[in-house]
Amino acid sequence: MPAKLSAIDTAKFVAAKRACEFVEDGMRVGLGTGSTAAWLVRCLGELVEDGLKITGVPTSIRTAELARDVGISVTTLDEAKWLDLTIDGADEYDPELNLIKGGGGALLQEKIVATASDRMIVIADRTKQVETLGAFPLPVEVIPFGWQTTKALLEETIAALDVMGDKVTLRMDGNAPYITDEGNHILDLHLGRIGNARQMALVLNQIPGVVENGLFIDICDIVVTGNGNGRVQVK
Numbered sequence: 001m002p003a004k005l006s007a008i009d010t011a012k013f014v015a016a017k018r019a020c021e022f023v024e025d026g027m028r029v030g031l032g033t034g035s036t037a038a039w040l041v042r043c044l045g046e047l048v049e050d051g052l053k054i055t056g057v058p059t060s061i062r063t064a065e066l067a068r069d070v071g072i073s074v075t076t077l078d079e080a081k082w083l084d085l086t087i088d089g090a091d092e093y094d095p096e097l098n099l100i101k102g103g104g105g106a107l108l109q110e111k112i113v114a115t116a117s118d119r120m121i122v123i124a125d126r127t128k129q130v131e132t133l134g135a136f137p138l139p140v141e142v143i144p145f146g147w148q149t150t151k152a153l154l155e156e157t158i159a160a161l162d163v164m165g166d167k168v169t170l171r172m173d174g175n176a177p178y179i180t181d182e183g184n185h186i187l188d189l190h191l192g193r194i195g196n197a198r199q200m201a202l203v204l205n206q207i208p209g210v211v212e213n214g215l216f217i218d219i220c221d222i223v224v225t226g227n228g229n230g231r232v233q234v235k
């Protein structure tokens with residue numbers, strides 16, 4: 001373990017390290033995005049240095065850069081076509097292993113890559129575990145054209161669903177709207193509690209202008225949760 005890690009980084013690191021045990025020689029592996037996924041990429045890099053042969057499919061420009069830096073051979077999803085495994089972080093996971101993702105702005109590629117994988121493993125620290133999804137603002141990727149109209153439609157739509165809050169905010173990067181790797185914006189839905197995440201995921205994607213939402217329903221197979229004391233739980 002790297003020296004002098006904070007409790008939260010210890011939790012992320014041990015989860016990433018444990019998830020590496022699912023990776024076998026020759027696998028095509030989807031590489032997630034975010035601070036926990038970055039630990040995974042670094043851990044896999046060490047294994048590659050020791051002789052493990054894998055091909056990584058990154059879910060963002062920053063993950064691609066990190067993967068290359070640590071010596072992982074990377075390719076595109078179109079080249080790989082189908083993956084053995086994707087390992088990624090999450091903003092929240094519930095008892096059914098449904099997720100909110102997209103806090104790091106990469107939900108679109110993350111969802112495409114995870115869906116094109118035999119298995120998805122989430123690596124997380126304890127703070128990501130919830131009874132009901134929704135305390136973390138739900139990211140929705142929208143195209144820039146007419147985003148204010150899309151925002152109004154989203155507000156109208158969520159008001160009719162089983163949620164606690166109804167505020168929608170445009171994600172910013174300093175003084176400008178945040179731009180995803182696909183050139184889109186992100187609207188964050190402050191819902192507090194999502195009563196029916198499955199219904200919400202379907203309904204949001206019907207709105208013109210919405211590209212994808214951050215609810216991952218029936219996609220994740222295993223969650224590896226790390227603790228600040230170095231212990232790990234696999235569910």
Ligand code: 5RP
Binds near residue numbers: 033090102110
């Ligand atoms: C990026 C994501 C991340 O996996 C999620 O935000 C968790 O990030 P972190 O590991 O930094 O807490 O969905 O789009």
